[in-house]
Amino acid sequence: xxxxxxxxxxxxxxxxxxxxxxxxxxxxxxxxxxxxxxxxxxxxxxxxxxxxxxxxxxxxxxxxxxxxxxxxxxxxxxxxxxxxxxxxxxxxxxxxxxxxxxxxxxxxxxxxxxxxxxxxxxxxxxxxxxxxxxxxxxxxxxxxxxxxxxxxxxxxxxxxxxxxxxxxxxxxxxxxxxxxxxxxxxxxxxxxxxxxxxxxxxxxx
Numbered sequence: 001x002x003x004x005x006x007x008x009x010x011x012x013x014x015x016x017x018x019x020x021x022x023x024x025x026x027x028x029x030x031x032x033x034x035x036x037x038x039x040x041x042x043x044x045x046x047x048x049x050x051x052x053x054x055x056x057x058x059x060x061x062x063x064x065x066x067x068x069x070x071x072x073x074x075x076x077x078x079x080x081x082x083x084x085x086x087x088x089x090x091x092x093x094x095x096x097x098x099x100x101x102x103x104x105x106x107x108x109x110x111x112x113x114x115x116x117x118x119x120x121x122x123x124x125x126x127x128x129x130x131x132x133x134x135x136x137x138x139x140x141x142x143x144x145x146x147x148x149x150x151x152x153x154x155x156x157x158x159x160x161x162x163x164x165x166x167x168x169x170x171x172x173x174x175x176x177x178x179x180x181x182x183x184x185x186x187x188x189x190x191x192x193x194x195x196x197x198x199x200x201x202x203x204x205x
């Protein structure tokens with residue numbers, strides 16, 4: 001009799017666990033505000049720092065899926081259209097990321113590459129924290145053909161690189177303490193690259 005009671009209790013407990021887990025999909029484990037708002041929406045931390053608690057929360061988040069990443073990445077930005085999109089290339093490292101290349105429809109001379117890394121998950125959180133630390137100190141290096149500079153712009157720590165000889169510009173930053181972006185412009189000025197970023201923000205917000 002005691003055995004039957006114990007067996008019944010165990011059976012009910014298993015059913016309870018199954019019922020709780022059944023409605024909990026991977027999507028529901030992610031931060032709904034992040035997914036709904038986009039990588040550029042919400043209030044930015046002007047210091048660019050991620051606190052210990054924020055880093056721990058980020059490590060417990062689930063990285064975006066390839067489909068979610070593809071939905072976020074705009075197919076057209078201003079007068080530049082998407083020519084190539086790569087997703088899932090960082091899944092082997094437990095991270096989610098994408099590389100999208102844009103160019104003019106008529107000519108492929110002017111080109112912009114956008115790389116984005118989702119810092120969710122254990123590996124991603126460590127990577128994002130390392131990048132944020134790299135962008136913290138003010139830094140500037142002037143060269144005959146350009147410069148490299150880390151500074152604060154619009155509440156974010158930014159790394160700008162300009163090479164006039166190669167007609168190349170690069171901008172790197174972390175948004176919302178989670179998303180790492182690198183924009184690379186070919187045959188495009190630094191000012192034009194910032195305009196491109198502003199248009200991407202509108203598309204992805």
